[in-house]
Amino acid sequence: MDFRNIAIQKPELRALGERLGEGRIRALVFDFYARMSSDLMIGFFFDGKDLSEISNLQTSFVLRAMGITSSYVGRSPANAHSELPPILSGHFDRRLQLLDAALTHGGLSPEEREVWIGFENAFRSAIVQPNA
Template sequence: MATKSATWDVIEEVGGRARMETLMRTFYDRLFDDLMIGFFFATSDKEALIASQIAYVHAHIGSRKGSYQGPPIRQAHQKMPILVGHFDRRHQILIDVLEIFEVPGHVREAWLGLDRAMRDLVIRQGDQARQDMGYEVFRPRE
């Protein structure tokens, strides 16, 4: 992840505000349409997610000039039964979009580092995941 002293601005590095919005729109269009994870977004406000994600990225990488006012990542995702495969699929879509938009390497590295840092904050594992999805948790007889 980029250090707080980075002198570059993520929005400027991707080509300005309009290009950042187009990048995020492409990213969220792919997320919403994805067969594996699209259901997570079925009732979401795409425009609000795009704006929130731009603010989050702008506030957390590069010069960190942005201001993110949304909920903490864990809180925003705590009721979703996100498994490792779901997270990895979203992460791969982000990689693909950053490549399509030819985001500079230092920005891509920082952005993907930020994304990977969210992994343990959003995924559910083991018994917790099964309970969240409504499955009975197997307990061996004693």
């Protein structure tokens, strides 16, 4: 799959949230963070970080985007990464690959995975270092 060309589909994202429900979304994001933090390529970004805190914030961010809750108390993705080493496009693609793996493991169909990956991909330009 070429992750770069996956577009965000907002109504489908809400429908996916409704189908999955909060408990399943929380478990999927948790598995996704476990995969990222132990990954050879992007695991170092999470060294010394409180994984369960970031995973909870990300869950809350996704739940709001899926229309399940109405509030999110964390920073915006554009601001949340400013103190980290530069995030390059290869890191971003790797993250989407690991998301795809976590969602596949969790039993989502290819169409459902594309909806969630399209949502994450929409933040590419806000997070990836310019010209990277």
